[in-house]
Amino acid sequence: MQLHPTGYTRTQIILHWVIAALVIFQIVFGEDIVPAFRAFMKGTEPTSDAMLPANLHVYIGLAILVLAVLRVALRIRYGAPPVPADESVVLKYVAMLAHLVLYAAIFLMPVTGALAWYFGVEEIGELHEIGKPVIIVVVAVHAVGALWQHFGAKSDVLRRMLRPMA
DSSP: OOSSOSSOOHHHHHHHHHHHHHHHHHHHHGGGGHHHHHHHHHTOOOOHHHHHHHHHHHHHHHHHHHHHHHHHHHHHHHOOOOOOTTOOHHHHHHHHHHHHHHHHHHHHHHHHHHHHHHHOOHHHHHHHHHHHHHHHHHHHHHHHHHHIIIIISOOSHHHHTTSOOO
C-alpha cells in the first residue's frame, strides 16, 4: 500500500466525479420525493406521478452509498496524495474538515434517507432534510478550495483529481 501517492488512480477519479454528479443531482431534484413521502406518512398511496421521482431519488441515494463504500476502500488501499507542503495550517484544517464532512454526508444522507423511506421514521427524515444545506455548503467550500488551489496557489491539487497518476 502506497500511503502518499503522487495522485489518484483512474478509478478513484471516476468515482469522485460520478459521486459528485449524483450528489448535485440529488440536491437539485431531491425535493421531488416529498409528495410521495408525505403520502406514506399519512398512510395513503402516493400518486404514480410522485413515485417515479421518489424512486429515482431513493435509488440514486443508494448508488451514492455503494460508490462511497468503494471509494473509501480504494482510498484505504491506495492512499491519497498529501496536501501541498507549503499549505497553511488553517487551510490544511479546513480541507481536512471539509473532506470529513463530505465523507460523513455521502454515508449519512443515504442511510438516513433509506431509514426514513423504508421504515417510515419521520424524525430521521427530518434529520435527512437538515443534511441538505450542510452538504450544499461543504460542496461549495470544497469546490472553491479546489479552484483556489489551482488558480490562487498554483498547486497541482485540482489536476490530481482530473488526471490519473502515472
